[in-house]
Amino acid sequence: MRLLMIEDNESVCQMIEMFFMKENIEATFIHDGKRGYETFLREDFDMIIIDLMLPGMDGMTICKKIRETSDVPIIILTAKESESDQVLGLEIGADDYVTKPFSPLTLMARIKAVARRGRTASHSNDAGDSILQTTYFKISKTTREIFYEGKLLEALTPKEFDLLYFLMQHPRQVFSREQLLERVWGYQFYGDERTVDVHIKRLRQKIATENHPFLHTIWGVGYKFDETE
Structure with missing residues (x-):
């Protein structure tokens, strides 16, 4: 599984990276919104995690632009009190959201759920x-x-x-x-x-x-x- 995480807080990325390594998830971390979107355009990923508050290009814009060309699963990261952002993110195409501060275990549960659905779809394809x-x-x-x-x-x-x-x-x-x-x-x-x-x-x-x-x-x-x- 290849995952792109666009998050400007490097400490958060370092913490999450340890969990990804334990789960054998190949992750790319980008700390700037514009560079993150450009990375998505150049490479193939199985899932995108996007913080809404980003330098260069905000997370809402990235999510909307991705949805114009791709149905890759997207999780957005939002502030706990930003309910309007959570709803708007879902309305423009995000599949789910996780509120900050979040537990790495909660985020991993979301990621694993996506992986399980992917395996189920693959088995269904094999069966006809x-x-x-x-x-x-x-x-x-x-x-x-x-x-x-x-x-x-x-x-x-x-x-x-x-x-x-x-x-x-x-x-x-x-x-x-x-x-x-x-x-x-x-x-x-x-x-x-x-x-x-x-x-x-x-x-x-x-x-x-x-x-x-x-x-x-x-x-x-x-x-x-x-x-x-």
């Missing part, structure tokens, strides 16, 4: 395509493509695809935010329910129609996928 067909949608887990009434849905992030695919696998079944974090994101609940809420909001903007919202909120419980309502 996995097609899920509903009344309105056709979704291929191998090619990671979703068609709505025969038209390809573009601009879905990896996490949006995973979330929609999971909910489509369980039509009309209601899942809490905690359950979705565990089943889709791959880690136990850490108090960041907003991650699920923002991804549901983004999916609604991309797939909902006037007659069919598809993704329904069950107040006090969670969310479900239902084409019949």
